[in-house]
Amino acid sequence: MSLSIASLNSGSNGNCYYIGNNRNAVLIDAGISCRETEKRMKRIGLDIKKVRAIFISHEHTDHIRGVAVLANKYNLPVYITEPTLQNGGLALSRESVFSFKAYEPVCIDEITITAFPKFHDAAEPHSFVVASDDIRIGVFTDIGAPCEHVIRHFQQCHAAFLEANYDELMLENGRYPIYLKNRIRGGKGHLSNSQALALFTIHRPTFMSHLLLSHLSKDNNDPELVLNLFQKHANGTRIVVASRYEESEVYTIGGSVKAAKAIQLELY
Template identity: 65%
Template sequence: MLFITSLNSGSNGNCYYIGNQHEAVLIDVGISCREVEKRMTRLGLSMGKVKAIFISHEHSDHISGVTVLSKKHRLPVYITGKTCLHGGLRLDEELTRSFNGHEKVYIGNLCVTAFPKEHDAAEPHSFIVSEGDVTVGIFTDLGIPCENLIRYFKQCHAAFLEANYDEQMLANGRYPYFLKRRITGGKGHLSNSQALRLLLDHKPAFMSHLLLAHLSKDNNCPDLVRELFTQHAGNTHVVVASRYEETAVYTVSSGAAVNQAPQYLSPLAMQTSLF
């Protein structure tokens, strides 16, 4: 059984928590140390259970809080050499760890596996986190639904999945042409339709939770995304992760779906966010 929450999701900062009863990891820390602590406290989650941080790539919305959080709580940071270099990070050498794609890293009873993805960064990776027969995927900042993504998505009982933009909203929006090309050019972000196609073609029957992540503030709408995916998700519980606050904590198991862990529910997370 794993507990998961998005502490923040969007171009203003990304941070995702996955843990069991005894230990947890954070995937990316793109919000401040103070905000991580505040949001976890509101959810009833202990920083003492966090044993490691894994960094997907060097963009500021994924790394801006990692140095302070790691130093304050003496947390090892798993990061590739190129990501650390291009991010200009000054991490404590004693707390810096490397990882390789498709190799398992054990944090207590948690098993974290990274895999390369298509994104405009030096050495970008996504992750799955497993314990026993339960697997959670953290899949954002994806230029295309590549074979690696499909392979690992099929294993997931729950997933944080990017649905960054609505194609019409982006095409008709205020972004300059070069930025629109960057977003849609194969090393940018997944559109709603790309993410939905991944769900329709490759969702395993046992997936209980889908947390839609990294929505664009200007080129997407949470209500649109929620409605679009809910009508196709079957028994999978669909959540839209906010760019302003934490979600509730969800319990993921290999048996019957348990949508929420009531002891961790945040009143803020139950409110509809405006993106």
């Protein structure tokens, strides 16, 4: 069994990530319009009719902008916590809304989605691990600091979308007002390049095949800079920068039962 993953958009202008097998899929966040989601999936050969649910990490506009139209058009369930729903002001029918709780897996056909809490300045923010059989994909963005929850789950993933939002010097010397700089780097904002790199170099499992660097700042980061930074430490992991302007290619993530069992024994 394998999972296909793609970034449909990644950045402060919209976030949407596709994870699925050959029969079913889920979207993590829906921060671009329904029309753009459809267009981008079609361009890379993904069938939107395979999408069975949308999971929302938190209520910021760049993560929820397209969810209402997308859910209503395709009759998709939206998994979202009550505080996130209330603070997001989403026009969703009650029939389409399903709640989730941290560490309580949700099964969508053969795919299991597990949420866990993270540090971010939102009502009730979560990250996700999406799994099918022995393959695990992590979606770790909008993280103020790499807490124990993030570290523990990152160690289990065959592939991950990992935030590398800003370069510290670019942020410090950039045009943002001081309150915004402090919000970004203050522990409940975003993960810096160096924080993401430390997480990767220290806690990367040997079987991680792909790392998609995500949610890069337009003003405070540079795709080439962060790609070069991570490639020096890749050790066999394919490093990709997820774009804020276009979809990525589709990556097929395979794994082994042996690797999954080994990490389960180590962590549990």
